[in-house]
Amino acid sequence: MKKIGWIGTGVMGKSMCIHILKNGYPLSVYNRTKEKAGELCKEGAAWLATPGDVAAASDVTFTMVGEPADVEQVILGKGGVLARSRPGSVIVDMTTSEPSLARRIYEEAKGKSVSSLDAPVSGGDIGAREGTLAIMAGGDEEAFKRVLPVFELMGKNIAYMGGPGMGQHTKMSNQIVIAAAMVGVVESLLYARRAGLDLDAVIDIIGKGAASSWCLNQLGRRIVKGDFAPGFYIRHFVKDMGIALLEARRMKLSLPGLALANQFYIAAMAEGLETEGTQALYKVLDRLNRP
Amino acid sequence: MKKIGWIGTGVMGKSMCIHILKNGYPLSVYNRTKEKAGELCKEGAAWLATPGDVAAASDVTFTMVGEPADVEQVILGKGGVLARSRPGSVIVDMTTSEPSLARRIYEEAKGKSVSSLDAPVSGGDIGAREGTLAIMAGGDEEAFKRVLPVFELMGKNIAYMGGPGMGQHTKMSNQIVIAAAMVGVVESLLYARRAGLDLDAVIDIIGKGAASSWCLNQLGRRIVKGDFAPGFYIRHFVKDMGIALLEARRMKLSLPGLALANQFYIAAMAEGLETEGTQALYKVLDRLNRP
Numbered sequence: 001m002k003k004i005g006w007i008g009t010g011v012m013g014k015s016m017c018i019h020i021l022k023n024g025y026p027l028s029v030y031n032r033t034k035e036k037a038g039e040l041c042k043e044g045a046a047w048l049a050t051p052g053d054v055a056a057a058s059d060v061t062f063t064m065v066g067e068p069a070d071v072e073q074v075i076l077g078k079g080g081v082l083a084r085s086r087p088g089s090v091i092v093d094m095t096t097s098e099p100s101l102a103r104r105i106y107e108e109a110k111g112k113s114v115s116s117l118d119a120p121v122s123g124g125d126i127g128a129r130e131g132t133l134a135i136m137a138g139g140d141e142e143a144f145k146r147v148l149p150v151f152e153l154m155g156k157n158i159a160y161m162g163g164p165g166m167g168q169h170t171k172m173s174n175q176i177v178i179a180a181a182m183v184g185v186v187e188s189l190l191y192a193r194r195a196g197l198d199l200d201a202v203i204d205i206i207g208k209g210a211a212s213s214w215c216l217n218q219l220g221r222r223i224v225k226g227d228f229a230p231g232f233y234i235r236h237f238v239k240d241m242g243i244a245l246l247e248a249r250r251m252k253l254s255l256p257g258l259a260l261a262n263q264f265y266i267a268a269m270a271e272g273l274e275t276e277g278t279q280a281l282y283k284v285l286d287r288l289n290r291p
Numbered sequence: 292m293k294k295i296g297w298i299g300t301g302v303m304g305k306s307m308c309i310h311i312l313k314n315g316y317p318l319s320v321y322n323r324t325k326e327k328a329g330e331l332c333k334e335g336a337a338w339l340a341t342p343g344d345v346a347a348a349s350d351v352t353f354t355m356v357g358e359p360a361d362v363e364q365v366i367l368g369k370g371g372v373l374a375r376s377r378p379g380s381v382i383v384d385m386t387t388s389e390p391s392l393a394r395r396i397y398e399e400a401k402g403k404s405v406s407s408l409d410a411p412v413s414g415g416d417i418g419a420r421e422g423t424l425a426i427m428a429g430g431d432e433e434a435f436k437r438v439l440p441v442f443e444l445m446g447k448n449i450a451y452m453g454g455p456g457m458g459q460h461t462k463m464s465n466q467i468v469i470a471a472a473m474v475g476v477v478e479s480l481l482y483a484r485r486a487g488l489d490l491d492a493v494i495d496i497i498g499k500g501a502a503s504s505w506c507l508n509q510l511g512r513r514i515v516k517g518d519f520a521p522g523f524y525i526r527h528f529v530k531d532m533g534i535a536l537l538e539a540r541r542m543k544l545s546l547p548g549l550a551l552a553n554q555f556y557i558a559a560m561a562e563g564l565e566t567e568g569t570q571a572l573y574k575v576l577d578r579l580n581r582p
Contacts, residue, residue, distance in 0.1 A: 099486070122500045134500045159496040161488060169486035173493050176479040177502035183548035184471025188464045191535070194542045195390070195460035197452060202464050205450040209413045209425045210523075211468035213504030232501075244482070251485045253580055257474035260551055289544050 002026065004150065005058030007051045007074055007081065008095070009037045012121070013064035015128035016094075019153040021045060030054045051075075052084035060090040060147055067239060068097040075105055087113035090143050094135075096120040096236075098243050099165035099172070100250070106139060106164035115143035118164060120171040121155065124231045132156045136174075138166030172244040178278070179241055179261035181215040186282045188216075189223055190289060199224040219279040228273075228280040235274040238265050293317065295441065296349030298342045298365055298372065299386070300328045303412070304355035306419035307385075310444040312336060321345045342366075343375035351381040351438055358530060359388040366396055378404035381434050385426075387411040387527075389534050390456035390463070391541070397430060397455035406434035409455060411462040412446065415522045423447045427465075429457030463535040469569070470532055470552035472506040477573045479507075480514055481580060490515040510570040519564075519571040526565040529556050 002025070006017050009031040020027050021043050028046040030053070031037045041047050048054045051074045055061045061081055063074055071093055075081045081091055082105070091109055093102065093116070102118035109116040117139035127133040133155035137144050144160045151158045161170045188211075192202045203224065207217045222228070241262040248255050264284050271287070273280045293316070297308050300322040311318050312334050319337040321344070322328045332338050339345045342365045346352045352372050354365055362384055366372045372382055373396070382400055384393065384407070393409035400407040408430035418424040424446040428435050435451045442449045452461045479502075483493045494515065498508045513519070532553040539546050555575050562578070564571045 122497070122502070124501070127500075134496055136496050157496055157499050159492060161492060161496075166486070166488060169483065169488055170493055170496060172486075173479045173483040173488070174497040174500070174502045176482055177475045177497065177504070177507060180471045180475025180478065180548070181502070181504060184468045184475075187471065187546045187548050188467040191467055191539060191542075191544060191546065192460065192464040194544050195457070195463075195538075197457060197460055197464070201450060201452060202461055205425055205427050205448055205452075205461060206413070206465040206468065208448050209418075209465070210415070210505050210509075211413070211465045211472070213468070213472060213506070214501050215504070216468055218501075247486075248482060251482075253482060253485050255478045255482065256551060256555075257471070257478050257548075260547060264547075 003057060003059045005029070005054035005061035006064070007031070007054055007061065008064035009040055010064070011125050012128045014040060015125065016064065016154045017045065018043065019131050020150065023153050025150070028054050028057050050079065051081050052079045055081040055089070055091070056084040056086070058089065060092060060150065061085065062092045062094055064094045066095070068101050068243065071095050071097045072101060076108060082109055082112065082114065085109070085112065085114045090115040090117065090147055092117045092119050092147055094119050094121055096171050096240050096243070097168060099168040099247055102138060102165040102168050115140055116164065117143055117147060118167040119151070120167055122171065122174050126231065128154070135159070136161050136167045136170035138162055138168065139164050169247070172240070172247060175237070175240045176244055176255065176258050178215060180257040181213055182219070182278055182281050183261050183264065185213070185216045185220045186223070186285050189220060189282065190285055219277070222277070223279050223282045228276045228283070230275060230277040232278050233275055234265060234268050234278055234280060237278050238262070238269060241265065294319070294348060294350045296320070296345035296352040297355070298322070298345055298352065299355035300331055301355070302416050303419045305331060306416065307355065307445045308336065309334065310422050311441065314444050316441070319345050319348050341370065342372050343370045346372040346380070346382070347375040347377070349380065351383060351441065352376065353383045353385055355385045357386070359392050359534065362386050362388045363392060367399060373400055373403065373405065376400070376403065376405045381406040381408065381438055383408045383410050383438055385410050385412055387462050387531050387534070388459060390459040390538055393429060393456040393459050406431055407455065408434055408438060409458040410442070411458055413462065413465055417522065419445070426450070427452050427458045427461035429453055429459065430455050460538070463531070463538060466528070466531045467535055467546065467549050469506060471548040472504055473510070473569055473572050474552050474555065476504070476507050476511045477514070477576050480511060480573065481576055510568070513568070514570050514573045519567045519574070521566060521568040523569050524566055525556060525559050525569055525571060528569050529553070529560060532556065
């Protein structure tokens with residue numbers, strides 16, 4: 001794993017690339033909006049004209065793009081990453097995307113003697129900046145082991161979860177927990193406020209026992225402060241819940257709690273909260289309960 | 292606060308009384324089923340024939356009974372705790388009960404120069420045994436301060452939350468968080484199992500980040516092991532959610548996530564899971580998704 005390629009240098013991708021550069025790996029990059037790669041190029045990354053060019057120059061090519069459709073186009077599209085990947089190289093999609101797409105990429109890559117991993121992350125912009133992301137990977141374990149030293153530059157909790165798609169499935173499990181948890185945190189704080197309680201005092205006491213969670217202790221506190229700035233965009237969360245619901249449907253799995261949370265987050269989109277943090281769900285349920 | 296009375300020596304009450312006895316306070320007790328107080332009497336507690344007798348003999352009388360109707364009868368009923376309480380004494384209801392009932396008790400007690408606190412707990416049987424309960428109290432702060440040395444024998448996180456009913460409202464806030472969180476944990480594990488993931492490996496990785504919670508890391512693990520033994524009975528949780536929904540309705544507050552969780556727990560009751568732990572919600576959603 002000497003030469004690294006990276007496609008998608010947004011907020012997350014950029015921070016992850018900086019760890020790679022700082023550790024002395026040669027890095028070539030591509031991004032749809034070239035300007036967003038400017039800082040990385042100043043730090044020593046080589047700009048290449050297309051995703052395919054990046055793949056052709058790399059032993060391992062990472063993608064960190066927006067939607068599953070972007071993943072599909074960048075990796076499987078004509079002249080894209082897979083078309084230009086060298087036999088023996090590895091493609092690592094770190095976008096949160098569809099498990100079924102991860103399996104398709106894996107199969108098509110295999111046909112060209114290229115390895116493929118799905119390795120979505122959790123931990124947000126702060127985790128990316130600090131190199132403390134959780135990374136959950138699916139694919140062949142041998143490929144995982146080859147890429148592990150690079151993962152270790154970006155993350156702290158890194159797990160091999162099984163065959164292709166299993167990284168994505170694990171990320172979906174993560175998002176399903178969070179979706180319902182956020183509904184509970186928001187409803188609890190709405191109740192407490194209506195009852196006339198001091199919300200910080202409530203979190204102080206209930207945030208230590210059976211109700212304790214990252215969502216309550218981190219995002220609940222932000223709600224109390226009226227801080228709805230994004231750690232994680234509502235827009236991205238709605239995308240993720242959509243993938244989870246689609247995959248669940250494919251597995252004939254009914255998840256009513258996730259479906260309800262998803263509907264409230266869609267209402268958040270309707271209210272123009274796309275680029276606020278997931279804790280802005282509070283505004284939706286607050287408005288539901290106003291004269 | 293020299294002489295202590297205790298009404299309701301079930302699993303929780305008994306453990307709490309043992310801390311009181313071990314610290315040398317004189318204790319008189321009453322329980323509907325006398326046998327359940329036997330061990331306490333061997334440890335030095337005095338059995339009295341009625342709740343009123345206990346109140347008449349005590350500077351502070353604790354109640355830890357079943358439902359709000361039991362609280363009402365024991366405290367406000369004819370010849371009950373309030374009728375026999377001495378002026379200057381304190382009544383402390385530690386049952387999870389209705390905030391509006393706590394306010395009624397407070398007002399009626401005030402009329403007789405008796406103080407009243409609502410002080411429900413969280414932490415379950417283990418917290419009671421180890422003296423690590425969270426105690427959230429409402430009422431007059433002066434009365435809270437007088438009882439605090441006794442609370443400190445039973446709990447670790449002890450908070451004065453405001454006027455009468457505020458302890459109960461805080462407990463409801465706690466239960467609202469947990470209700471939705473449990474739906475998320477259960478749906479996530481169902482999804483992960485259906486996807487073919489190793490569930491312990493999933494909790495290992497997602498249980499450290501934004502999805503982390505006591506419910507996931509404690510009860511999720513028990514679900515994976517197939518351990519549905521009660522830390523907290525489904526029957527009691529359904530009672531608590533009923534109180535929260537009733538109070539929310541009184542405040543004209545719509546809580547759809549809580550309502551959904553409540554329905555699934557009612558389905559758990561229908562399946563005969565009353566005395567299993569709250570994590571047995573897994574069985575309900577598992578059955579929903581079987582051929």
